[in-house]
Each structure stands twice: as C-alpha cells, then as structure tokens.
Amino acid sequence: MAQAVAIVGTGQTECGKRSDVSYPELVHEAVTRAFEDAGIGPEDIDAVVAGSMPPAMEGVNNPHLYLAGAMGAYGKPLMRTATCGSTGISLAHTGFYHVASGMFDTVLVVGAEKMNEGDPQGTMATVADPFFQRPFLAGAPGIFSLQSNEWAHRYGIEEKRVRMAAAEISVRNHNDALRNPYAHIRIRTTIEDVLTARIIAYPVRLLDVCPASDGACAVIMASQEKAGKLGRNQAWIKGVGYCGEQAFFGEGDKVVWKSAINAAKSAYDQAGISNPLKQLDVAEVYNPFTFQEMLFYECFGFCDFGKGCELVEQGVVMPGGELPCDPSGGVLCTNPIGATGLQRVAEVVLQVTGRAGDRQVPGAKTGLAHAMGGLDQFNGIMIISNEL
Amino acid sequence: MSPRVAIVDFVQTEHGGHLHENVQELTFGVVRKLMDRVGIDRSEIGTMISSSADYWQGISCSNSYYYDSAGGNLKSGSKVGEDSVFTVIYGMMRILSGHYRTALLVAVTKCSECPSEHTLSNLCADPFFHRPVGINGVAVAGLQARQYLERHSPPTHAAAQVVVKNRSNAAKNPYAHVRSTVTVDEVLSSPTVAAPLRKLDVPVTSDGACALLLAEEGTARDLCDDPVFIEGVGWNVDRSLVGDRDLRRGSLHKASAMAYGKAGIRDPGKEIDVAEISETSSYHEILWSEGLGLCGPGEGWRLATEGLSSLEGTLPINPSGGLFGANPQVARGLVRVGEAYLQVLGEAGDHQVPNVRKALAHSVHGLGGQSHSVVILGH
Amino acid sequence: MAEESRILTGYVSLPYKWAMGPATTRFYEEFRKKRIMGSRCGKCNRILVPARSFCSDCFVETDEWVEVSQEGSIRTWVLINFAYEGQPKEPPYILAILDLDGADVGLPHFVGGFEMKDLETVEEKVRIGGRVKAVWKENREGYILDIDYFEPID
Numbered sequence: 032m033a034q035a036v037a038i039v040g041t042g043q044t045e046c047g048k049r050s051d052v053s054y055p056e057l058v059h060e061a062v063t064r065a066f067e068d069a070g071i072g073p074e075d076i077d078a079v080v081a082g083s084m085p086p087a088m089e090g091v092n093n094p095h096l097y098l099a100g101a102m103g104a105y106g107k108p109l110m111r112t113a114t115c116g117s118t119g120i121s122l123a124h125t126g127f128y129h130v131a132s133g134m135f136d137t138v139l140v141v142g143a144e145k146m147n148e149g150d151p152q153g154t155m156a157t158v159a160d161p162f163f164q165r166p167f168l169a170g171a172p173g174i175f176s177l178q179s180n181e182w183a184h185r186y187g188i189e190e191k192r193v194r195m196a197a198a199e200i201s202v203r204n205h206n207d208a209l210r211n212p213y214a215h216i217r218i219r220t221t222i223e224d225v226l227t228a229r230i231i232a233y234p235v236r237l238l239d240v241c242p243a244s245d246g247a248c249a250v251i252m253a254s255q256e257k258a259g260k261l262g263r264n265q266a267w268i269k270g271v272g273y274c275g276e277q278a279f280f281g282e283g284d285k286v287v288w289k290s291a292i293n294a295a296k297s298a299y300d301q302a303g304i305s306n307p308l309k310q311l312d313v314a315e316v317y318n319p320f321t322f323q324e325m326l327f328y329e330c331f332g333f334c335d336f337g338k339g340c341e342l343v344e345q346g347v348v349m350p351g352g353e354l355p356c357d358p359s360g361g362v363l364c365t366n367p368i369g370a371t372g373l374q375r376v377a378e379v380v381l382q383v384t385g386r387a388g389d390r391q392v393p394g395a396k397t398g399l400a401h402a403m404g405g406l407d408q409f410n411g412i413m414i415i416s417n418e419l
Numbered sequence: 420m421s422p423r424v425a426i427v428d429f430v431q432t433e434h435g436g437h438l439h440e441n442v443q444e445l446t447f448g449v450v451r452k453l454m455d456r457v458g459i460d461r462s463e464i465g466t467m468i469s470s471s472a473d474y475w476q477g478i479s480c481s482n483s484y485y486y487d488s489a490g491g492n493l494k495s496g497s498k499v500g501e502d503s504v505f506t507v508i509y510g511m512m513r514i515l516s517g518h519y520r521t522a523l524l525v526a527v528t529k530c531s532e533c534p535s536e537h538t539l540s541n542l543c544a545d546p547f548f549h550r551p552v553g554i555n556g557v558a559v560a561g562l563q564a565r566q567y568l569e570r571h572s573p574p575t576h577a578a579a580q581v582v583v584k585n586r587s588n589a590a591k592n593p594y595a596h597v598r599s600t601v602t603v604d605e606v607l608s609s610p611t612v613a614a615p616l617r618k619l620d621v622p623v624t625s626d627g628a629c630a631l632l633l634a635e636e637g638t639a640r641d642l643c644d645d646p647v648f649i650e651g652v653g654w655n656v657d658r659s660l661v662g663d664r665d666l667r668r669g670s671l672h673k674a675s676a677m678a679y680g681k682a683g684i685r686d687p688g689k690e691i692d693v694a695e696i697s698e699t700s701s702y703h704e705i706l707w708s709e710g711l712g713l714c715g716p717g718e719g720w721r722l723a724t725e726g727l728s729s730l731e732g733t734l735p736i737n738p739s740g741g742l743f744g745a746n747p748q749v750a751r752g753l754v755r756v757g758e759a760y761l762q763v764l765g766e767a768g769d770h771q772v773p774n775v776r777k778a779l780a781h782s783v784h785g786l787g788g789q790s791h792s793v794v795i796l797g798h
Numbered sequence: 799m800a801e802e803s804r805i806l807t808g809y810v811s812l813p814y815k816w817a818m819g820p821a822t823t824r825f826y827e828e829f830r831k832k833r834i835m836g837s838r839c840g841k842c843n844r845i846l847v848p849a850r851s852f853c854s855d856c857f858v859e860t861d862e863w864v865e866v867s868q869e870g871s872i873r874t875w876v877l878i879n880f881a882y883e884g885q886p887k888e889p890p891y892i893l894a895i896l897d898l899d900g901a902d903v904g905l906p907h908f909v910g911g912f913e914m915k916d917l918e919t920v921e922e923k924v925r926i927g928g929r930v931k932a933v934w935k936e937n938r939e940g941y942i943l944d945i946d947y948f949e950p951i952d
C-alpha cells in the first residue's frame with residue numbers, strides 16, 4: 032500500500048524577467064524559501080527530484096546537473112523528470128512516488144524555467160515532429176486556438192458568448208495576480224481591454240495568453256512519520272492522476288478530452304471524490320489560454336460537457352463562488368513552464384493550510400492542482416487536502 | 420517482508436550506427452515484441468515510464484513524440500532523464516506504492532540524427548566558465564585518464580586491453596552495433612583525440628531502443644516462469660562545476676553503497692557474478708570498477724590485464740561488449756539492466772557467463788560521471 | 799517498404815541571453831582588471847573560484863571576496879586533438895584543471911604558449927603538478943577568455 036505523503040514546505044520565487052540573477056541563483060532562491068518554510072535544511076533531504084522544459088529553452092544540456100548545486104543536491108540521489116508543459120505536476124508525482132514507495136522519508140522537488148534567456152516560442156515549435164507537424168503547429172497559441180474553435184463549434188456555443196466568458200476569466204486572473212506576490216503580469220484589465228487586445232492566433236488575443244516567465248518553485252514532501260516530527264503546516268496528497276495520448280494532434284478528440292478526463296478520474300478515485308464541485312474548495316487549473324480553461328471544467332467534471340461557459344457566467348469559478356479557480360492568477364499571469372505545474376501544487380498547499388495571504392479562499396480544505404503538456408497530449412492532477 | 424519487484428522480460432533492437440526506423444517505429448517495435456513475447460495486451464500494462472533526451476532527439480519534449488508509439492496511449496506515465504536506468508527506479512517506485520502491478524519501461528536514442536556527442540556534451544557545461552574552454556564529455560574523460568595514469572602508473576596496454584576485451588565480447592552479441600575485434604596495437608596506434616585517450620579508447624555512438632517489463636512479484640510469477648528480482652538500486656549526483664569535484668572518486672561509491680545496502684551485499688568483488696558497466700571510455704571502465712568496489716582503489720586496470728574481467732574470468736565485466744558494443748546515449752543504461760537480466764536468467768547466448776546469481780548494471784550521465792546509477796539483480 | 803529511409807535535414811538554431819547574476823557579473827568586472835576573485839564560504843571556509851553567491855555544499859551565502867593568485871599548479875590536463883561542431887578553439891589545444899594558489903577548487907582553462915607538435919613533445923612541457931601563470935589578452939571584455947591561456951613557468 033502507498034505510504035501517506037505530506038507536503039511540509041513550499042518555496043516560490045518572484046516571477047517575471049529575472050535577469051537580476053543567474054539560472055542557478057534563481058533556483059537557489061526557491062529552494063532556500065522551501066527550507067525556511069519547512070524549518071529544515073539540505074541535510075534533512077534524502078533525495079531530490081528536478082525538472083524543466085526542453086534544455087533548448089535555456090541552452091544548457093542536462094539542466095538538472097547544472098542546477099544540482101543550487102538545489103543542495105550534491106551527494107544525494109537526484110532524478111530528472113520532464114514531460115513538457117506538464118513537467119511541474121509530473122515532478123510532484125515523481126516526488127510523491129519517492130515517498131509513497133517507502134523508499135525515502137524526505138524529498139525535495141524543484142521545477143524551474145528561465146524563459147527569457149532563450150527563445151520560448153522557437154523552442155516550443157521544436158516539440159512538433161519534423162516530418163509532418165512542425166511546419167504548421169507553430170508554437171502553443173496555434174494549437175490551443177484549434178482546440179477552442181472545435182469545442183465552441185461542437186456544442187454550438189455562440190462565438191460572442193465564448194469570447195465574453197474568456198474575457199471574464201482573463202479579468203479574474205489578472206485581478207487575482209495582483210494579490211499574489213509571486214505573479215509575473217500584474218496589471219488591472221477590463222473586459223473591454225481583453226476584447227480589443229491584439230489577435231495572436233484567432234480567437235486568442237494578447238490578454239488571453241500566458242507570458243513567458245522566469246521563475247522557480249520548490250516543494251518538500253515527507254512521510255507521515257517525518258511530517259509528524261516536523262509538526263507544522265502539513266498538507267496531504269490524497270490522489271494523483273496522469274494520462275497521455277497520441278503524438279498526432281489530429282488523432283485524438285481534444286474536446287471530450289480523454290487524457291484530461293482520465294487524469295482527473297484516477298486522482299478522484301484515490302481521493303474518494305465523487306462530486307468535485309462539492310468536494311473541492313479550490314482548483315488551480317492550468318490555463319495558459321483563457322478559452323482552454325472552460326474545457327477543463329468540463330473534463331474535470333465541474334459541469335457537463337458544453338456547459339463550461341455557464342460556470343463563468345454564474346460565478347461558480349469566480350472569487351466567492353462555489354469553486355474558485357486560479358486564485359493565484361494562474362498560468363495566464365505567470366508561466367515559467369518547468370515550474371508552472373509545481374506552482375499549482377504549492378498554491379493549493381498554501382490554500383488548504385490557510386496561508387495564501389490576500390488570495391486565500393476562506394476555509395479551503397481540499398484543492399486540485401493541474402498541469403497540461405505536449406501537443407495537447409498530457410494531463411496531470413494532484414488532489415491535496417489539509418486532512419490525512 | 421517488503422514487496423518485491425521483478426523483471427518479466429526485456430527486448431532490444433539490433434543497435435546500429437544508423438537505423439532506418441524513426442523513433443516512433445523503434446519504440447513501437449520493441450514494445451510490440453515485448454508484449455508478444457510475454458503474451459499480454461496493452462490493457463495489462465499499468466504505467467509507462469520512458470527515457471530519452473530532447474537534445475539527443477532533435478525534438479523537444481522528446482516523449483511527446485513517441486508516447487503512444489511506446490504503448491502509453493491513455494495510460495499514466497512519465498519521462499525520466501537523461502539516464503534510462505531511472506526508468507527502472509521510477510517504475511519500481513510506482514509498483515511499490517501499490518498503485519500499479521506492472522510498469523512498461525522504454526528507452527530510445529538515435530545518435531545518428533543529432534549533433535555529435537562532443538557538441539551536445541559541450542552544452543552540458545555552464546555558459547559562463549566551462550563551455551568557452553571546451554569542457555565536454557571526452558575532454559573530461561581525458562582529464563580523468565591523465566590523473567589515473569599519473570597516480571597509479573598502469574602499463575600502457577592496460578586501458579587498451581579493456582577495449583580489446585569489450586570489442587571481442589561484442590562480436591558474440593547479435594544486438595551489438597560494433598561487432599569487429601581489435602588488437603592492443605590497433606588501439607595504441609589509433610590517433611589521439613583527447614590524449615591520453617585515443618580514438619579507439621572511446622566508444623562510437625549508436626542508434627537503439629529497448630523495452631523492459633517490471634511487475635510486482637505475484638504478477639511476475641503469473642507472467643513468466645523465472646522472474647529476476649531487483650535487489651537494490653542506488654543513484655547519486657556530484658557537484659555541478661567540474662573544477663569543484665574530485666574527478667577520481669566522484670559520487671559512484673555513494674550510489675553503489677546505496678544499492679549494496681538494499682541488496683545486502685558486503686563484498687561486491689566476491690558477491691557480484693557479472694557487471695554491465697557504462698564505460699564511456701576505456702579508462703572509465705577501470706575507474707567505475709573501482710567506484711563500484713569491484714576491486715580496490717588503483718587496482719581497476721588489473722581486472723583487464725589479468726583477465727579477471729574477461730568472459731572467462733572470475734568477475735566478467737561487460738560480457739555484452741558494453742558501450743564499445745553499442746552506445747545509444749540515453750537508452751544504453753536500460754540496455755545494461757536488460758543485459759544483466761539476461762545473464763541472471765541464463766539466456767545471454769554466446770556471451771553468457773556461467774552460474775550467474777547476482778548481476779550488477781551501472782549507468783552514468785553528465786560530464787565525467789556527474790550522475791551514476793546502480794541496479795543489483797538476482798534470483 | 800523502402801530499403802533505406804530518406805533523410806530529412808533540418809537545423810535548430812536559437813539565440814540565448816544568459817543572466818550572469820551579481821556574483822559572476824562582479825567576478826568578470828574584476829577579471830577585466832586582471833584580478834581573479836574567489837569567494838569564501840563562512841561555513842566550510844573554502845575559497846571558491848570563480849567567486850559565486852552561495853556555497854552549494856553548505857547551502858549558505860558566501861560572505862567574503864578574496865583575490866587569488868594568477869599562478870597555480872596543474873591538477874590534470876588533456877590534449878584535445880580532434881574537431882567538432884561548436885568547438886570553442888581550433889585543435890590541438892590543452893585543457894587543464896588548475897589549482898590556483900589560494901583557491902580550494904579547480905579552474906578549467908587552457909594551457910599554452912608553446913608549439914604542440916605531438917603528445918611526446920607536449921608531455922615534456924606539461925605535467926600534473928607543473929606550475930603555470932595566467933597570460934592575459936590585451937583587449938579584455940570581462941569573460942573567461944580574457945585569459946588567453948596559462949603558460950608553464952617551471
């Protein structure tokens with residue numbers, strides 16, 4: 032049986048264009064904060080898990096080895112996990128299994144990216160295979176636009192309505208980000224601003240799209256015994272789910288999106304969640320593009336298929352609603368990709384332990400963290416609660 | 420008693436300098452063959468863990484390209500880098516957690532499709548201090564070889580003897596890429612590349628893929644007659660900057676101590692019957708043998724010159740031919756585990772070592788062996 | 799099916815702008831002035847060269863900057879005698895790890911200033927433990943290659 036796994040510390044850097052520090056120094060900042068939060072030091076760590084996007088992002092091969100010193104990993108077992116945009120959640124899963132297997136008591140998990148040092152969209156374009164897809168699927172916005180248009184068409188959702196719901200998501204996230212000291216984009220926007228912003232890849236406009244950020248996030252996981260000894264700020268991992276699908280974008284259904292549905296189902300089953308809207312108090316849904324977030328509501332069972340817009344219109348996923356989503360401002364406002372999924376985990380930990388500051392969802396006990404990657408191929412979920 | 424994880428079966432490609440199949444076809448090929456041999460379909464596979472590297476594939480997020488080809492479609496999975504032995508370790512963790520009964524492990528690299536290992540390993544060096552002075556894999560291997568020569572004064576032919584042995588073993592391995600033998604004279608008269616290392620002291624790179632099925636003990640016994648158990652795993656990382664490190668000792672002794680501790684091994688030189696080591700150069704087999712405690716410090720070169728590490732010796736090292744036989748960068752680690760498995764099973768064919776009870780597999784990545792991993796297999 | 803598969807040739811070329819961070823920035827400012835700086839870790843007391851903002855062994859910030867010697871000894875060396883794409887220098891050249899006097903970690907750099915005909919002549923000139931001294935370039939831009947190479951001095 033899986034050993035219970037606690038999260039006993041988190042550390043995030045301020046994100047943005049962090050040319051004030053080198054890549055290792057940025058990572059060091061997040062790791063130091065996680066140690067402070069957990070009240071332990073590198074000598075207490077039994078193993079380290081690290082990951083990031085393709086090494087071409089920063090132009091350093093084997094980035095985990097380059098960053099080993101910055102994580103205090105010297106002389107310890109270190110494992111790299113990297114699954115494109117879902118890297119952050121995959122890292123959390125790898126850390127989870129280090130402890131759940133009974134092999135380790137205390138594990139440091141680190142995700143990082145310094146996107147401003149390279150050419151993020153140039154790098155992303157190399158994710159597509161060179162034989163068929165690379166010439167077309169230029170960068171991420173193109174892919175997500177294809178998906179969004181298909182979704183709206185399938186359910187006959189009026190374009191104006193989709194646009195308006197997406198704009199509300201954008202405004203919500205930008206407002207939330209102002210309350211998150213680690214967020215990158217910190218501007219107040221209006222519906223009007225979003226609707227009239229420059230088109231990036233129709234229907235996606237500038238304020239519908241995440242930025243390219245520099246940032247790092249560290250999370251410390253511990254066995255029940257170790258967590259008991261530390262005795263503070265514990266959150267518990269209740270369920271993990273991950274699912275991947277085909278390399279050819281045209282092969283799978285990206286609306287009734289199986290990898291998203293399956294990932295959530297596995298995690299819910301482990302966590303004993305049958306009615307996510309009722310049983311979850313907060314969700315950090317991975318939303319690099321406003322439109323896509325509504326598909327996730329549907330795939331995660333927050334509502335029926337084709338009804339994603341309603342959750343926005345009725346305020347269910349807005350601040351004060353039944354299931355506030357992305358109170359951190361989400362990926363839309365902060366996206367150091369290798370760290371992004373792990374930031375979702377860290378933010379849910381802060382929420383369920385009541386330490387999320389100005390962005391706290393009152394009384395949050397159980398939350399969902401999510402990340403997505405590949406050519407719309409990978410989805411990963413983690414359910415975190417303040418109760419064992 | 421703690422649950423045990425076993426290897427059910429292993430499949431590898433016939434490795435080569437330039438395989439015709441693309442990465443999707445290579446991964447499909449090994450996984451299809453593995454499932455056919457074991458007699459299972461995809462519904463019986465719990466989770467899929469793969470290993471590959473983006474720079475060594477020319478496709479970023481390298482696993483997104485072959486996730487479904489490798490049998491992972493609509494399954495839970497992950498990718499570990501940049502040493503495929505980590506698929507064994509992570510797959511084992513997932514099984515030990517109780518979440519999965521089986522784990523499909525897949526590794527692939529086509530070195531023929533990417534820039535040379537010298538170029539790509541130079542990119543492993545930090546951009547501020549090490550990269551501009553040409554630190555890369557073979558350069559650091561040369562620095563290590565020089566230190567070893569000065570400190571232990573092995574005879575000139577000692578390292579060459581490692582190459583001769585491994586190339587001769589590879590000639591017996593139908594899956595090896597390089598299957599021609601060489602002589603000590605040929606090694607010593609080949610041109611210098613990173614002196615004291617000569618051209619033939621360094622393995623060429625290869626294309627290749629492999630797949631391995633792990634299962635918890637009960638399932639393994641249902642799926643095969645003769646499961647081979649993972650008795651211990653260990654891994655460890657050294658400091659980031661090459662200048663900060665002790666290049667002679669490194670972190671291998673820590674990785675092996677962890678694996679031996681789990682496996683209950685006290686005297687590896689006596690208890691290990693065969694070792695598959697990732698010898699990234701001739702001297703590295705000598706250095707890694709010492710780091711693994713298969714012999715005393717400074718004695719590694721004797722294993723080759725005295726014939727101890729030969730196929731007929733008391734402690735055969737790399738009966739498959741090791742990396743001198745086939746060197747598909749990221750996939751090579753899982754190939755070592757697979758070859759060690761075949762040895763324990765007694766099905767290694769012409770390069771079988773008699774009466775193997777415990778086998779060791781070792782892998783390495785990073786400049787000069789910054790990261791090592793060790794797996795101990797037994798009945 | 800075709801006997802041979804066709805080859806699709808492609809290039810991936812991406813620009814990078816690496817932030818040095820405060821410690822490396824300062825290190826290279828001093829470098830331009832022909833000073834090699836280390837930083838002392840208050841916990842393990844090692845002088846780390848190049849100077850850096852934290853000691854990764856002790857995981858604490860470093861606290862003091864000290865200049866180390868321009869001279870040192872060769873810890874180990876290698877003669878690079880082959881070419882590859884992206885190589886920073888034309889072969890043959892010697893790469894060495896140098897223990898500068900006053901530093902507790904090694905600095906990789908070139909050893910040169912003499913003709914490298916073959917391994918035998920080089921071995922007469924270069925040995926482990928041999929003493930070397932930095933030879934600076936006339937025009938310096940604040941980078942590791944401001945030192946052209948280290949030359950043997952004994």
Ligand SMILES: [Zn+2]
Binds near residue numbers: 854
């Ligand atoms: Zn220190």
